[in-house]
Amino acid sequence: MGGHKKVKLVLCQFKKSACESQLFGLESFYNGHKWNHELNHLISRALKCYFQPITAIMLPKVVLKLALLSLASAAINIKNGRLSLLDSNSTQSPKLTNYDLKENEDSSTRSSSGGLSTIEVFGSKFFTVEDGNQFFIKGIAYQPSKVAGDIVALDSGNIKFIDPLGEPKICLRDLDYLQRLGVNTVRVYSIDTDLDHDVCMEAFEKAGIYVIADLSEPDVSVIRDSPTWDVTIFDRYKKVVDSLHKYPNVLGFFAGNEVTNDKTNTFASPFVKSSIRDVKSYIDEKGYRKIPVGYSTNDDAETRANVADFFACGDVQADFYGINMYEWCGHSTYWSSGYKDRTEEFKDYPVPIFFSEFGCNVKRPRPFTEVDVLYSRLMNHVWSGGIAYMYFEEPNQYGVVKVSDGVVEELPDFQNLEREFNRVDPQGATIDEYKELYKEPKFPNCPISTKSWESSSEIPHTPDEVKCECLESSLQCGLAPFVRSDNLTHVFDYACNIVDCEAINSDGKLGSYGFFSDCSSRQKASYVINEVFLELGGKPDTCDFEGVAVLNNKLATQNELESTLTLTGDTCLDVLKANDAKKIKSKTSGKSNNVTIGRNGTLGRGNYTGDELENKASQIQFYSNLNTIALISLVLVFILPFLD
Numbered sequence: 118m119g120g121h122k123k124v125k126l127v128l129c130q131f132k133k134s135a136c137e138s139q140l141f142g143l144e145s146f147y148n149g150h151k152w153n154h155e156l157n158h159l160i161s162r163a164l165k166c167y168f169q170p171i172t173a174i175m176l177p178k179v180v181l182k183l184a185l186l187s188l189a190s191a192a193i194n195i196k197n198g199r200l201s202l203l204d205s206n207s208t209q210s211p212k213l214t215n216y217d218l219k220e221n222e223d224s225s226t227r228s229s230s231g232g233l234s235t236i237e238v239f240g241s242k243f244f245t246v247e248d249g250n251q252f253f254i255k256g257i258a259y260q261p262s263k264v265a266g267d268i269v270a271l272d273s274g275n276i277k278f279i280d281p282l283g284e285p286k287i288c289l290r291d292l293d294y295l296q297r298l299g300v301n302t303v304r305v306y307s308i309d310t311d312l313d314h315d316v317c318m319e320a321f322e323k324a325g326i327y328v329i330a331d332l333s334e335p336d337v338s339v340i341r342d343s344p345t346w347d348v349t350i351f352d353r354y355k356k357v358v359d360s361l362h363k364y365p366n367v368l369g370f371f372a373g374n375e376v377t378n379d380k381t382n383t384f385a386s387p388f389v390k391s392s393i394r395d396v397k398s399y400i401d402e403k404g405y406r407k408i409p410v411g412y413s414t415n416d417d418a419e420t421r422a423n424v425a426d427f428f429a430c431g432d433v434q435a436d437f438y439g440i441n442m443y444e445w446c447g448h449s450t451y452w453s454s455g456y457k458d459r460t461e462e463f464k465d466y467p468v469p470i471f472f473s474e475f476g477c478n479v480k481r482p483r484p485f486t487e488v489d490v491l492y493s494r495l496m497n498h499v500w501s502g503g504i505a506y507m508y509f510e511e512p513n514q515y516g517v518v519k520v521s522d523g524v525v526e527e528l529p530d531f532q533n534l535e536r537e538f539n540r541v542d543p544q545g546a547t548i549d550e551y552k553e554l555y556k557e558p559k560f561p562n563c564p565i566s567t568k569s570w571e572s573s574s575e576i577p578h579t580p581d582e583v584k585c586e587c588l589e590s591s592l593q594c595g596l597a598p599f600v601r602s603d604n605l606t607h608v609f610d611y612a613c614n615i616v617d618c619e620a621i622n623s624d625g626k627l628g629s630y631g632f633f634s635d636c637s638s639r640q641k642a643s644y645v646i647n648e649v650f651l652e653l654g655g656k657p658d659t660c661d662f663e664g665v666a667v668l669n670n671k672l673a674t675q676n677e678l679e680s681t682l683t684l685t686g687d688t689c690l691d692v693l694k695a696n697d698a699k700k701i702k703s704k705t706s707g708k709s710n711n712v713t714i715g716r717n718g719t720l721g722r723g724n725y726t727g728d729e730l731e732n733k734a735s736q737i738q739f740y741s742n743l744n745t746i747a748l749i750s751l752v753l754v755f756i757l758p759f760l761d
Contacts, residue, residue: 233322235365238409238436240555243368243469243501244548251545253492254368254471254502255538256302256329257295261287261509261520278335281305282321282328283312286523291508292320294518294525299538302327302368304473304504307334310356318364327368329504331413332357332396339392341376344385345623346392348580349637354396362405369409369437371473372396377424378415380569384625386427387576394433395579409436413473416442422462423564423572429467430563431574438466439473442503445487446477451495454487464499467558472503478515482529488537497543505534573628578635579684585636587681587689590673594650594660595643597667605642608665612645616652620696621645632696 234247243252261279281287282305295303303321308314308330321328332354333339339346354372361367373389376382389412396410412428412435414421428435444455451457463470472491476483490496491503510516510528517531546554563574589595596608612618621641623634633644646666653659660668678690685692 233325233327233366235406236327236368236409237407238469239548240551240558241467241469242545242548242551243437244551249548251547251551252501253497253543253545254302254327254329254504255300255492255541256304256502256504257298257300257517257534258306258474258504258507259291259295259303259509260306260507262511276309278307278309280307280309280312282314282317282330283309285316285320288317289320290523290525291518292324294527294531295326295508296324298517298531298535300505301325302329302502302504303508304329304331304371306331306374308332308357308360309334310353310360314360314364318361318366322364322366327366328361328364329368329371330357330361331371331374332392333373339373339376339385339388341378341382341385344376344388344625345634345638346388346395346577346580347635347637348582348585348640350392351395351580352582354392355399358396358400358403358405358408362400362403362408365406367408369411370396371413371439372410372435374413374473375415375441377420377572379417380419380571383420383423383570383572386424386572387574387625387628388623390428390433390435391577391579393428393435394576397436398579411435411437411439411468413439413441416440416444416459419569423570425463425466426561426564427572427574430561433576434560435468437469437471437501439471439504441474441506442472443475443477445475445490447480448484448486451490456487456490456496460496460499465559466499467560469501470499471501474506475503476506476515478513481514482533485530485534485537488534488541492541492543497545502543505538571626573625575628575630577623577625577630580635581684583681583689584683584685584692585633585640587673587678587683587693588633588636589640589643590669590671591678591689591693592643592647592669593655593657593672594647594666595669596639596646597665600642600665602638605638608642609645612642612649616645616648618645618648 234245236243236252237246238244243254244250245252259281261281263276263279279287281291303326305328318328333350334353337350337353339350358370372392376389377386393410393412400406400408400410414424414428417424425438428438440459442459444459446454475487475491476485485505488503488505491500505517507515508517510519517528517534519526519528564570564572566572596605600608609618618631620631620633621636621644622631623629633641636644646662649662650660650666657668660666673689675690678693679688681689683689683692687695
């Protein structure tokens with residue numbers, strides 16, 4: 118194990134980054150929160166960090182502005198009878214909550230009488246529930262980027278992505294164009310769960326348009342090169358389901374898009390498969406309509422067959438399977454394009470399969486002659502249609518319309534796709550006819566490990582939010598709240614060179630998933646920080662690590678850990694002991710009755726009892742407050758005349 122010299126060296130290497138992280142975190146925090154004691158606490162730590170000699174000469178103006186705000190806040194606190202600049206309890210511990218597995222009372226969907234029928238999956242086909250006719254997707258990808266010109270249609274540009282289903286100004290404007298194209302489905306890649314989707318979804322329903330929604334968003338998804346299936350991603354996916362489940366024209370959800378896209382990242386697929394399992398279970402637990410959950414892949418020759426088999430094998434299968442298919446370019450043919458080979462390859466695939474994207478743009482305007490073949494008898498016995506890519510013109514030049522200042526301009530591709538979609542009318546079997554000839558499908562075996570497929574058939578466990586809250590509430594020393602999530606790599610690199618990080622690691626190649634690997638990245642960072650803290654002696658005044666860490670002043674009590682149930686039905690204490698139960702021993706004393714999980718699963722507080730820890734932490738905080746006030750005063754005396 119590394120000693121104190123090694124720790125000092127590593128910390129100095131990311132000292133400046135940590136200070137900058139605190140400042141950016143403060144700006145972000147202040148933009149969306151009212152002024153309170155917690156923000157005071159964050160300011161004081163950022164000032165302390167920047168006033169160290171290593172960075173003092175680089176003091177940015179934002180610190181000075183924050184100093185002014187902090188002084189004003191202090192005056193307000195004093196006026197209201199508060200004697201300290203900072204709240205010693207400003208570091209909040211997570212609230213421990215029990216899982217409630219009761220069905221949602223609002224689980225019923227609207228009656229489809231006189232409206233659009235819901236879609237169901239049976240065997241390898243889609244069917245409309247009301248009349249039992251086979252359903253073929255005639256769709257288009259529908260999501261503007263912030264550079265596509267639609268930002269002017271919104272009230273604010275302070276957004277990460279544009280959800281057209283939550284913006285009536287956009288969806289109602291485009292509805293006539295979508296109807297003219299003859300589409301019956303749109304694919305939306307990112308849903309803003311804070312928006313109301315009633316107007317757009319109901320308008321699309323009346324127009325006969327279904328929606329397939331991706332569950333991810335740009336900042337929350339299974340990342341192919343460093344995959345994880347954790348509470349943060351699962352929470353995002355659940356929110357999308359909660360937002361859209363009530364609409365009868367929701368055809369399905371994509372749990373991933375091209376996550377494994379070549380042989381170098383096949384180990385990411387188990388994480389997506391776990392998400393399919395857990396989202397399907399969540400839909401069942403909530404009593405929602407059984408909305409299909411599937412996967413969208415690319416058309417990589419080396420991994421195509423293995424990826425398809427993986428998502429249809431074992432105890433967990435995708436409800437449908439999409440392929441982003443760009444083999445047909447220009448005026449190709451069924452035989453020369455590769456469509457014939459793909460149709461033969463997937464003729465016995467056990468779940469509905471379709472083109473989740475199509476529309477090669479090597480030749481523009483695109484003639485879209487593949488549409489006629491895709492919906493013909495050459496292919497429609499295997500494929501359930503496809504989704505053209507895409508509606509909005511962007512720098513990648515795949516659009517059929519161009520939007521400028523909120524005004525829609527049809528491109529030549531629009532007329533071509535309109536002509537081709539409106540001339541096809543695929544006819545399939547009814548569900549009754551299909552059932553008469555239906556034979557139980559043969560699901561494939563999971564692919565074996567090869568040089569082009571390095572992925573285990575073992576998939577991660579279901580993320581347990583309460584378990585992770587239990588963990589976080591038991592840690593003495595954890596991640597400071599203002600450290601930016603995109604700087605956590607530095608924390609993990611530093612900590613995992615000193616302590617064992619097996620409990621938080623995941624390996625889709627080996628099928629090995631650490632006990633706390635399903636916790637959020639911030640919770641995992643707190644865990645490894647606490648491990649280092651304990652490795653170095655566990656003294657409260659060492660819980661800083663140059664501004665990255667803070668003491669947890671609200672550790673969970675023994676009673677709280679024993680009374681809170683996790684997803685498995687075990688108590689928090691039992692779950693934490695399960696991580697390593699060999700030498701569990703309580704070292705708490707006094708009235709606090711706090712417990713914390715130390716290195717190797719033991720309970721401890723370094724060399725301090727519970728009361729001593731609280732007293733020591735209070736002393737450190739008190740002197741820190743005095744130093745901060747002095748620093749702010751100096752800044753104001755010398756710098757105030759030069760501020761804007």
